[in-house]
Amino acid sequence: MKGWETMAGALFMLALVGLLPFILFIKVQYDTLKQVAEQNRAMPVAQVWLQLIPVFGLIWQFHVVRSIADSLRNELEFRNSVSTLGIWEEAILDEANIHPTFTTGQWYCITVCITLIPFIGFVTWIFALILWITYWNQLIKYKKMLQSY
Numbered sequence: 001m002k003g004w005e006t007m008a009g010a011l012f013m014l015a016l017v018g019l020l021p022f023i024l025f026i027k028v029q030y031d032t033l034k035q036v037a038e039q040n041r042a043m044p045v046a047q048v049w050l051q052l053i054p055v056f057g058l059i060w061q062f063h064v065v066r067s068i069a070d071s072l073r074n075e076l077e078f079r080n081s082v083s084t085l086g087i088w089e090e091a092i093l094d095e096a097n098i099h100p101t102f103t104t105g106q107w108y109c110i111t112v113c114i115t116l117i118p119f120i121g122f123v124t125w126i127f128a129l130i131l132w133i134t135y136w137n138q139l140i141k142y143k144k145m146l147q148s149y
Contacts (some may be wrong), residue, residue: 025035025136026051032139033068035146040074058113065105065135072100072142079149101138108135 025079029048033041051057111128115121 003064025132026140027131028136028143029064029068032143032146033071035072035143036076037077040071040078041067042070042074061109061112062106065102065109069099069102069105071121072146073098075146076100100142101135104131104135104138108132 026048031046033043033045034047048068050060051064053060054080090097108128108131111124111131115128
């Protein structure tokens, strides 16, 4: 009986260690969306936390990625339209014309779902990890950009 308790404790600790980076990632999504004016948000900020619900979160992550990209685009376009001093750089305006963070975020979501497929998932998990880190960095970049203007 002692062996099962030790294994259960180890699995619990492993789950916590694995969950902590994901919670920090969702916190960055939350903080980034919080930098967007309420009228420009495509979703309520608190709904990013719904990704923590098992199984549902796999589907919800697609909605969150699209909503954050829509919100960032709306905010960049809004800030450009109210800028009277021309403080927005041309590169930022170009990014507003695309879907900021959307492509990387969408591919991250797709690869996460593929990792659940036996055999194929073993190969794609590294791509999911790389895309996750890249998407996370993009969110931080936009959060800082919105904070600075």
